[in-house]
Amino acid sequence: MAVYTDITDQELEGFLADYDLGAPLAFKGIAEGVENSNFLLETEKGRYILTVYERRARPEDLPYFLNLLGWLADRGYPSARPVPDQAGRTLKTLRGKPAAIVGFMPGLSVRKPSPAHCREAGEGLAWLHLAGEGYEGRRANDLGQPHWAPLFSKHRQAAEDLKPGLAATIDKDLAEMALAWPRSLPSGTIHADYFPDNVFFRTDGKFAATIDFYFACDDAYAYDVAVTLNAWCFEADGSFNVTAAQGLIAGYERRRPLSPAERDALPMLARGAAMRFFLTRLADWNATPAGALVRPKDPLEYERKLAVHREGLSLFGGRA
Amino acid sequence: MAVYTDITDQELEGFLADYDLGAPLAFKGIAEGVENSNFLLETEKGRYILTVYERRARPEDLPYFLNLLGWLADRGYPSARPVPDQAGRTLKTLRGKPAAIVGFMPGLSVRKPSPAHCREAGEGLAWLHLAGEGYEGRRANDLGQPHWAPLFSKHRQAAEDLKPGLAATIDKDLAEMALAWPRSLPSGTIHADYFPDNVFFRTDGKFAATIDFYFACDDAYAYDVAVTLNAWCFEADGSFNVTAAQGLIAGYERRRPLSPAERDALPMLARGAAMRFFLTRLADWNATPAGALVRPKDPLEYERKLAVHREGLSLFGGRA
Structure with a gap:
């Protein structure tokens, strides 16, 4: 802003x-x-x-x-x-x-998306994945899983300052993710920052447009779904809204059904996506001088989402 | 911004x-x-x-x-x-x-007004003064001449910190203005902040619109002209552009000729108008913590304009 x-x-x-x-x-x-x-x-x-x-x-x-x-x-x-x-x-x-x-793209973004908005947003994301097929541009995800441990090593102390004991927890998370990270899912061009402020709706609540493609890169489509679940489906109190999440996925699958492997991978992908935003917010937080008038976004918002995912998401009838 | x-x-x-x-x-x-x-x-x-x-x-x-x-x-x-x-x-x-x-008012503001822009802006200001005649709302100018000495008394030390010796110079200015300030000029509703960013032009350079009336008040029309001369007619190097100023006044007089008393008063009014913006910028400067990311406008810009006016403006063939 x-x-x-x-x-x-x-x-x-x-x-x-x-x-x-x-x-x-x-x-x-x-x-x-x-x-x-x-x-x-x-x-x-x-x-x-x-x-x-x-x-x-x-x-x-x-x-x-x-x-x-x-x-x-x-x-x-x-x-x-x-x-x-x-x-x-x-x-x-x-x-x-x-x-x-x-x-110029008309439309309005929503601050507190309803499950109906999540459904529309999910469909807009799948449409984006399909429309991007065949695009010849290539850009590696420079904020993808292999980059998290090196990034965290620079900001361990900041994490510990935010919450004592957090650094060791994140170390453990990163080690588990390095072992369990899904690596052979359908991939292509993803948005990678499909947050509510980057999605416009029409007055009738229908999906209207996507903006701000400046994190777009090559990665698993389901990882983009996971980033989106984290950005759209948490309540202000930190709880995960499963109804909204199921709506988002149902909307996505109107255009592009997820494979069983993608569905199975979603809980780990969502945990990783929470890690990615926790880490970049931590780095921004750490780089901002005390007393600055513009405060960066709170890294602990994503630390709480990470904690929810650490317990295992149950999106599809009990699997986690 | x-x-x-x-x-x-x-x-x-x-x-x-x-x-x-x-x-x-x-x-x-x-x-x-x-x-x-x-x-x-x-x-x-x-x-x-x-x-x-x-x-x-x-x-x-x-x-x-x-x-x-x-x-x-x-x-x-x-x-x-x-x-x-x-x-x-x-x-x-x-x-x-x-x-x-x-x-919504279309149009673009200009950063470095040409003499032609000054002429158009002057005409737009006179039009504003005429259009405001008969408006029944009343608001005293709470940043007018009687308020400057009390405001400065709160920020004398900040002025001295900016430039050693400045506090005594401003004290002398304020005393001279209190004695010589013109008090019986034609008055009415003025804009009081008619700066280039508050005036829009059409693509062909013609005056299009005025915005941001949130300093409007009752005061002398010629004081509004003086504020405008200061805002539009100084070069980046601190010199006063007499050609631009004469264009601004000529444009103004297309709609509302200045009386001899108003013309005679302009040098003192311009000196006072420079004092008013110097003082509020000084107060804003003084109120902003060191290290803040958003810096207030430089009070010394208006201190330099004040110094130019202290020497006496010569707008109309030698009078000052």
């Missing part, structure tokens, strides 16, 4: 001169996306989002993300289409930083 | 239930306005700005501001019109804070 880069009217005019979008009519920084600066841009041709890529986005990854957006839009998936400049380029430079213009 | 209050989809739905605006289609926090939280709201009926009033806005002042916006819009001035709910109320409550919906 921030705009890190300030764009002047003159910089905008110079930037738009490369495009065939007509003159700008309105331009406003918007509080959307945590990692990049986003602007609502209205021109004589329509409405767009201008994104300036900040610290976390690696420039060499940006063609992968923009080409994926183009691929998905070509296949009718409701995600923003990158807008090429007059020379056909979608990845540009603005104020010395990488930048791109994509189409 | 901030969104202080986070509105959930459920809160938005409950809020909109009082209005006749149809269902929401898009809702985004925008980085516009320093003091309040602003959201771009698109519904089936059109596009709007939803403002949640934060810390600085005094709830008892809000009807004055909203009624002024309605008055100006009724007279054809391009400012946002407040949208009444089904019971005719424009001032509402959202998440326990005052809130209002106003119309």
Whole structure:
């Protein structure tokens, strides 16, 4: 929720001169996306989002993300289409930083998803997995299971400071996951950050669009389902809403049925997905100076989800 | 440039239930306005700005501001019109804070105004002064000349810390202004914060709209011109651009000629206007803890403008 880069009217005019979008009519920084600066841009041709890529986005990854957006839009998936400049380029430079213009997607995200929202979101995720098939871009999941133990080794003390005894618990989790992690599930292009703020709904509650593909990568489809279960199906009190989870999976299976192996793997995948977000939040927490006005997200939210999964999820009639 | 209050989809739905605006289609926090939280709201009926009033806005002042916006819009001035709910109320409550919906104004603000922009902005300001005539709302300027010495007395040490010797210089300025401050100029409703980020232009460079009336009050029209000269006519290197200033005044006089007394008063009014922004920036600076991620605006920018005005402005062929 921030705009890190300030764009002047003159910089905008110079930037738009490369495009065939007509003159700008309105331009406003918007509080959307945590990692990049986003602007609502209205021109004589329509409405767009201008994104300036900040610290976390690696420039060499940006063609992968923009080409994926183009691929998905070509296949009718409701995600923003990158807008090429007059020379056909979608990845540009603005104020010395990488930048791109994509189409504006209408819709609203929900803060507290109902089971009906979870069902719709699940279907939207399966649609994304199917629409992404055949995309030739490749990006390894640099926040996947092999990366967790090295990441944790840098932040063990921060975990211990948050909750005494936690470091040893996480060590044990990581060792168990390294042994039991499912490695031969159907894989392809996943979103990897399919949280409620990245999914838009129509007024009637139907799935409308997916945004913010800047963690997309190659990994197991069921891992994306597991990330989504964690993001959508926990109550504020930390309890897991099995009704919402079953709705999410039923919605997913309207488009792409899970195999028995994927179903069996879900509890471990959900535990791992909780570990991934616990670890990156822990790292962000640890990197933020005390007294800063902007507090990072609480790592303990995901530590609690991890604890729930450590006990074993029971999604499909008793298996865990 | 901030969104202080986070509105959930459920809160938005409950809020909109009082209005006749149809269902929401898009809702985004925008980085516009320093003091309040602003959201771009698109519904089936059109596009709007939803403002949640934060810390600085005094709830008892809000009807004055909203009624002024309605008055100006009724007279054809391009400012946002407040949208009444089904019971005719424009001032509402959202998440326990005052809130209002106003119309969306297209247009772009400029960062480095050209003399042509200054001319257009000047005309827009005079139009505002004329359109406000007859508005019955009254609000004393609580940041006007009588308030500067008491405000400075709380922050003398901060001024001295910024620049040794500055406190005594400001004391002398304040004493001179108390004696020489013009008190019988034509007065009425002024904007009092007519900075480039509060003025929108069309693509062809013509004045389009004025926003952010939350400092509006009763004071001398020429004082509003002086605030505007300071905000629009200084170069980044601290020099005063007389060409831009003459353009601004010429534009103003297309709609409302200044009287000889107003012209004579402008140098002192501009000095006072520089004092007003120096003092509030000094107070904000002093109130911000060291190490905070959000830095307030630099008070020394206005200290330098004050120093320029201390030497005497020469806007009209040698008078100062």
